[in-house]
Structure formats: C-alpha cells, structure tokens
Amino acid sequence: MRSKDRIAYFYDGDVGSVYFGPNHPMKPHRLCMTHHLVLSYDLHKKMEIYRPHKAYPVELAQFHSADYVEFLHRITPDTQHLFSTELAKYNLGEDCPVFDNLFEFCQIYAGGTLDAACRLNNQLCDIAINWAGGLHHAKKCEASGFCYINDLVLGILELLKCHPRVLYIDIDVHHGDGVEEAFYFTDRVMTVSFHKYGDMFFPGTGDAKEIGEREGKFYAINVPLKDGIDDSSFTRLFKTIISKVVETYQPGAIVLQCGADSLAGDRLGCFNLSIDGHAECVRFVKRFNLPLLVTGGGGYTKENVARCWTVETGVLLDTELPEEIPENVYIKYFGPEFSLKIPNGHIENLNSKSYLSTIKMQVLENLRCIQHAPSVQMQEVPPDFYIPDFDEDLQNPDERIDQHTQDKHIQRDDEYYEGDNDNDHQMDLP
C-alpha cells in the first residue's frame, strides 16, 4: 500500500563515513543513523529510494563561482597548507575544514538535491526528500557555517526551470542566509526563514528588516526569534505566516529546509521545539499539495536528528510511527529511553506574546506590499487574486522609504537597550 503521494527519497551510503574532524559538531554519520532508523521503521516500503548522481563541477558552478568550485575540487587535507591565501579567501578552515573526500561529499549532497528537483520537475514524484542536503549557509564564492556548496540554491534554480515562482522555507535555528542572499534580487523565489536572531548568533543576518531589494523587495521574509521558543508559539506563528505567504505568493513548488538544530537539546541551537512541533511544520507544508522538496540541514545532537527526520519521513508518508524505537544496530544511541520522544529543554522562552505579534504584523505588512505591487511573474496568478489598488498613496515610494527608515530607528533603539550592557553602570544609577 503506497502513500497517495509519490515520494522519492535520496540516500548514498558514502555520506555516513565522512568525518569533519574531531570536535566538529557536524557529523554526517547522523545521515547513516537517520537512514537506518527509517528502514528500521520499514518506511522504505512506502517510498522509492534513489542513489543520487554525483553532481559535476559544472552543475555546481551554476550558482557558485567556477574558481571556488575548482578550488574545492582540488584541495585536500594534505595540500591545504600550500593554499593559505585561498583558504582564507574561500573561508575554509575552522568552521568549514578541509577533510578527506570533501568534494565528493559536496557532490553527493548537491547531486541529491538536484536529482530531487529534477524528479519533481518531471513530475515523477510529488515529494522528494534529501536529508543530506539543506546546507543553506554556503555563499556563491565561499563556504560558511559548515556549508560548502549550497545545494538549496542549485535545487531552486533547477525548479525555476519549470516553475515561475518557488517558495523556500527554512526552519533551521540559523538564518538561511546563503539562500536569501542568492535570491535577494529576484521575485521568482521567496525565501522565508524562521531563526534565532540576536546575541551575535550565527550568522548574524536575518533581521526582519531584510526584505530583499530591487525586484526582490518584499520577497525575502525573515522571522527573527529569541531563545527558547516552544512548540505552540512556533507552530502558530509558522502556520499564520506560511499560509499567508502561500496564499499571496502562489508558488509553483516549495523547498523546505528542515534543519533539526531548532529542536530542544541541540548542541548548537537554543530553541525548545519538540519533534512533534518540528514535524508539525512539515505536515502543514505538505498539506498545500504542491511539489515539495524536503532537505535536511543543521542538527548537531545526532540521535535527535535521526529521530526528527525519521518522524518527518513518516509524516510525509502519512505514517504514524510508534514511540518505541525498534531494535536496530544503533539502538543504543537512543537510550536510555529508546523512544522517539526527546526530553524537553530547559530554556526559558524569551519570546513574549507581544514580541511575536509584532514580528507577525511586520511580516504580514510586508506581504501586503506584494499584493499591491504584483510583479510580471505574478500575472500567472488567476485574476481574482488581485486586490484593486485602492490606496495609491501607499505606493508612493518616497513615503515608504521614509517609513522604513523610521522603523530602522525604532529598532535600533530597541537593540540598544536590550542587547547592550555596555552602559549599565549609567542605567542603574540611583
């Protein structure tokens, strides 16, 4: 009995043996564990599993600069000492070390996302899953935050061949800066990222004020959150924003980055989501019944990553999974409870109701601007979606800029008082 959606799942057995080096939190072995757990739950019987091709350098260069790709291809741990200038130039080193089979690793995960996009384009499946992909920090000419090749950008570019508009959603705890940056000027891709922002949290971008520029203005959405957000507030916010986004933007396909570092207890993350909360977002996006490309992303407590992505595979297959993890060779990683549940985090939720509603209002406000200024591409949308431009005044560009600058000032003051203990000795003066 197959799920009514056709699901394509991509996995290559070689990714699991990749090792970033000691003390590096990124452990591709989590992909092994995930795959194994998926199979332990017999989920393979409901889907097709593919081995991705290894993306060719020329494919990677569709987004990345040729010199960067070439360098990644060439560099090895043994030769890296000869290229210190280039290493610095391409931001390789501490966050993004050079390790054995680095390029092959990139080829596999990028190939997976490309193949996934291709299958969706050719309508060979309705949902494609590549847990190895989702490395959203990589930039056009440099690596960043454990990401070398931005498979998401490549996948979206592929999807753009068949769809006028693609929606990118990112629930990694880190801002999806690489994808946002790549499509900052275009209205053909809308990027929506929910992430922790502030306190110099990596990568430092992702303020709600970043909304895109030129044609891409209002087509980048950032939902900056603070530490400890829980299931209920996160899913409520997610559903409100995403439903409005889909209604407004009418994407032809959706790319969903499911970074698992937004879960409670992640080694790097600081949110308080349970697996259910995380998976609820996936379930919600699935309900739009649009071609959906699901990728992995961050996630640094690897047994939780395996749990989370297994549950989400189940969600995409409309399959409820029993809590007790079946016996498998990695069962010991899931002790002492051996269940799919993860312990609740103990992080205080710093997102006040008023803060969340402010963010929500701001995002929805920006979304309204899209309706007022439909781009060329939006002509695809059925006419009844147009809302007549009853208030021309709002369209006055000068005025909008003014408002925007004002907002900037307000935000700035906020930050000044909140984040800055610098002058506290003045503040607590009697």
Place this chain on the structure above:
Amino acid sequence: MANGSSLDRLEAKTFTESHGNGDCLIEDCVDSAGHDKAKQKSLFCQIFSVYLKENCSRGNVKPVPVMLGDGQLLDLYQLFSLVKEKGGYDVVSRKGLWDSVIVELGMDICVLASVKLVYDKYLHGFEAWLSKTFDEKSLKNGNNGCLNSLPLDLEKEFQSLLCSNLKDKDDDFVPLESSNIIKHIDLVNQKSSGYLLNSKNLTNKCLDVQHVDGYSNDDDDKKFGNGVKVDLPASRKRKRESISGMVNWTRHVAKHPFDPVTPPLPEPSKWKEYKGGNDFFVQLLRARDALAVRKNAEPNSGSSSQKVKMHPAMYEDSVGHQGTMKLRCSERLPISPKSRCTCCNSKSCSANGNKLHASVNMAAKPDATEKKKSTSKSKSKWSKKKKPVPSEDDFRVKHVSIGNLFQAEVPQWTGEVSDSDPKWLGTQVWPVKDDSKLTTKTEFIARGRRGKCSCDIQGSVDCVRFLIAENRMKLKLELGSVFYQWGFDKMGEEVSLQWTADEEKKFKNAMRLNIPSQNKSFWNNPSKYFFKKTRKDMVSYYFNAYIIQLRTYQNRVTPKTVDSDDDEVEFGSFGDGFGRNRIRHPPVEFMECSENKQCWDYE
C-alpha cells in the same frame, strides 16, 4: 580609559612616524620634563588597564571609557587623584567632600551620585587591588625586589600618586607585584619603543583599529561605531593637539550617527581620491591607512597564539591557581578583538567578524563548562552559549552582501517550461526493480519495538542483542544487494569484529589521549597508531563501535546525562568492561556495574 590611552599612543605613534620620528611616545612623554601630570596620568592609565585586564580575567568586565548618564565622559585619573588628595574614598565619604570633588572636576553637582558610583565600581576595587599588590610584594620579596627595574622618576610619581593612601606603609617605594606592571615598566625602561609597548596594549589598540576599520566597511558612514567612545586623557602627548580635532569630530559622528555630516562624506570607493572638504575626515583616513600599515608590519599581530604568549596576564601568579583552562577562556576576551582585526583586511570582514564575535561572547563567560572550553577554540558557528556582551559592534548590523559575487543568476520567467534535464534523476535503488516482494509484508510497516523474544531472560543484554541481530538479518534478506550498497554491513558493533582485541584496546587508549582543549587529537595523525587501517575504517569504528559502547555505558550508569558527542569531553575511564569483554561477558560486567552506587541510582 585604557582604550583612550592606547588610542592616543597609537595615534601619536602614527603621526610621529609621518614626521619621520619613529621614537616611542612613552619615551616622549617620559623624557619631556614639565609633563609630570601627563606622566602620572599615563602611568595611571597603564596600571589601571592592567587592573582591568586582571579583573576581566576573573570575569568582571568593566567597560571603559566611563560615561556618565548624560553622556559626559569622566576622567578616571582626575577623579582618582582628586579623591586621593582628599584622603581617599572613605574619608571623602565620611567628611562629605564629594561636592567639592565634583566641583573640582568641573562638573555639575547633579552627577554626584553617578560619579560616586563610578568611583565605587571602578576605583575602589582598584585602590584595594593596588594596596594588596603592594602588600604582597613587600611580604614576599622584601622591599627591593624589583625596585631596580623602575626608573626613579616613575617610582616617585607613582608614590606621590598613592602616598595619601599608603602613608602607613613603608616609606620606601614598594615595588609592584604584578609582573605585568613590571613588564610594562621594563618596557619603558628598555625604551624598546612603541612596538613592544603597543603589543602590550594590543587589545585596546585593536579595538580602536577595528573601530576605524569598521568605518571603512560600513555602508553607511554615519553608522560608524555607534558605540565608540574615545576618551582622551587631558594632557599627555605633544602631538596630540594636531589630532584632537579629528578625534573629537570622529567622536561626534559616532555619538550622533544620524546627524547630517557637513560636508557629506564620499562613498567608500572614492576615499582614496578624496581630498578636500572635510579635513578631519582626511586625517581620519590617513590615520586609518597608517594603522593598516602598522598592523601588517607588526610582528606580533600574526596569530593569536603568539598573542597569548605576549599577553601579560599570562605571567600573573594570582591567576595560576584558577587552572589554565579558565585562564585561557577568560583571557580570550581581550585577545579576540585583535585577531578579528587581522581579518579586517579581507573582503569578508563583516562575516568573519561576526563569527569571531561569538567567541568573544563565549569567552566572556568565565564559568565555562567543559563543553564550552573545547568549543571556545573556534570562532565559529558552534559557539553554543552566547551571552550578550557589551560591544560597540552590536550596532554594526550585518547586511546582506550585494553584487555579482553574491547573487545567483536567475533567468527571467519566459512563461515556458524549459527542459529540466531528465538525465539526472538518480538511480533507483529501492524498490529493487522487477522485485515481487514489493507487495508483501505491508502489515509490518512502521512497527515499533518488540521488546521481547522467546528466550527465557527477556530484556537481558543477550536478548537485546539477539533482537538486533534478528532485525538486521531480516533487513539483509529483504534488501538483498542494496543492504551492502547502503553500507548496512558496516553499521553497528558488527564493525568491531574486523578489529582484533589488541587493536580495539589501542584505539581506546589513543582516544583517551585526546585533549580537545589543547587540540591534541588522535585524529590529527591516526595512521601513527594504525598503519593498516584506512581513515575510513577508523571513522567507521569510531561511530559504530566506540561511541556506541560508550553510549551503552552512559545509558546504564549515567542515564541522566547522556551525550553522544563525546569527542567533546575529556572523559576519564569508563570501566574495564568496555570493549570486547563487555560484549562477551555482559552478566559479569553487569555485576561489576552493580557495585557502582550510581547504578543503584538508576535501578
């Protein structure tokens, strides 16, 4: 204050250089008679900065320069000497002399409380530290310990500065204990000039450098260093007058980032050609260039490890007992801004800066846990705990980079579906083609744990192992060749079968030698231990056997604090039952374990 002094020195240096005079400015100010006050002040600045650093290495960070509530800058030196003249904090408070202190500072009486508070926060501790330092010294080394190293005039000045407080002490000048002070003064003695002297003040200087650099990197000039507060000691250097205007102007711009600047500043790309209009701006640009040159030339500005060596606090006795780790962590605060400086040259300044910043924040937490110690090595994404630290850079909002080098080329939508190359669709692995098994056994989909088997001792270690093996076998039969393709044959403790007992032991021992905090790791050179094994084999063993065994132990003994990221932790031993023995003789091992009290806890 420390900020100010070093900036001052630095600028003076810059400008002396441009006048063909490469001499150290401390020399300048030491040698020029008639500048007693200035000398005292500079000495005060130096010592105070040492005090701040030491303090901050204990996690007690105090921002300088000091600003009062209304944005007025407070000269700590002036305050300190005034209060000292009047007999010290206690006396002044008792006699109610604060009014006159304020008046003599030339400030409004309404800031009295603030000033008092500032004194309490900054200088009271400083005073105590100073006298303690002196006491210790006289006890330990006798009076003449390091006296020789102090130039006589400095000595006297300092004495006079402190005499009111230390009247009850020996009349002889008591040498300073903190070797870093001695070092400072030694440096002065040697007249080995600005280079070394500056390196001592790396931290401060680099903050300034970075302010200036930040200027160049910021799209919006007016945003420059919103939080930068430059404090200029009132009278210190000869050349200062020539730049005070510029510094004042910079300060003004920094304080009022949204004020329109007249004449408007040019685009960063045109700075090179920029000639006229705004003299201060031209001056600032020149200073910036000079700093950049110096920064590159300065031998000590290379790697941060060198800086660690140079850092005076490393010589301190007082922090020795805190353990090297703590010291390392907390010392990073003053060091990091420097290392971040070195990257300002690169185009990716903002990005690097940001990541580096994480480590600054983290390092500021002196109660670093074991985990953080190892992560704090990296200026990176994986800095886990972030504590908002007061920093002027909180105001440098990171922006999306724009240009050909950053954005993807997105073709216009033509309305036609272009060909999505069907060549790369992936190779279907599962279900295996022409496979009739597809339709069978659907009832087992998403089954959970059976939890028991038909054997007598259900739930025992042997039993669980049996179930695992059974499931594995089933999977193997079901998948056929795919089983191997996905590498399932190389998953789990099965992997350890390819290792001999000796090898396993060797591996275990090698892993124990890992000291993440010192970047000592087995993985740096694994072939040193095992010639025959490939790195891949070892990684596989590590994840499939080593960590699992460790985890098994954790699950049983410390179920409340399991953490599979054990390469982070410098753990000790975890029982003799570890490894092959454990698999072979689980009951015995369990008996051993039950001896352990922690185990009762779990039961």
